[in-house]
Amino acid sequence: MKPITIGKFRGLQQISSTRGTFTALALDHRQNLRKANPAFVDDGELSRFKLDVTCILAEGATAVLLDPEVSAAQAIAANCIPNHVGLVVALESTGYTGDATARHAQIIPGWSVEKAKRMGANAVKLLVVLPS
Numbered sequence: 513m514k515p516i517t518i519g520k521f522r523g524l525q526q527i528s529s530t531r532g533t534f535t536a537l538a539l540d541h542r543q544n545l546r547k548a549n550p551a552f553v554d555d556g557e558l559s560r561f562k563l564d565v566t567c568i569l570a571e572g573a574t575a576v577l578l579d580p581e582v583s584a585a586q587a588i589a590a591n592c593i594p595n596h597v598g599l600v601v602a603l604e605s606t607g608y609t610g611d612a613t614a615r616h617a618q619i620i621p622g623w624s625v626e627k628a629k630r631m632g633a634n635a636v637k638l639l640v641v642l643p644s
Contacts, residue, residue: 526634527575527598537573539565539583540602540637555582567592575600577637580623584631598634617641 516524528534539562545552552558562583567590570576575598578584584601587593603625604617617639628636 523598523634527600529574534575535573536575536577536600537566537569538577540577540579542579542581542606558582559586563587563590563592570594570597573597575634577602579606580620580628580631584633588632599632600635600637601628601631601633603628603636603638 527536542558545558545561549561552561559582562578563586566576566578566583566587570587570593576587576593577600578587579602584599588599593599603619603623605620619638625636
C-alpha cells in the first residue's frame, strides 16, 4: 500500500474526530434539493437554505461537505463553519452523463482540487458511480 503524504494525513485529521471517525454534514446537493423544493430554483434561496442549515448543525459535525457553486465560499464568509470543523468541497457537477448503467460524473467547469485547497478545504469529494 502506498503511504499518503503528510498533507493528506493532516487534512484527514482536520475532518475527523479524535477517535478517527467522520461525522460529516453533507450539503453538497443541488439538483435534488431544487427538485424537492421549487423555491430553490433560485441560487440565492438555495444558498440561504444551506447557510441556515450549516450555521445550525455544523457544530455537531467533524466536517461540512458543501458545493463551490452556491454554498462553500458563502459559508466561510458567513462564519458558519466553526474553527474545529473541517471543510470538504465537492468537485463534480450536479447530474450525470451516460446511460443508466454507465453514469459518469463531471468536474465542475473551472473547478479543481487546487482551487478547493486555496479556498481552505481540508479535502475534496468526487462521486464515482460504479456500474451495476
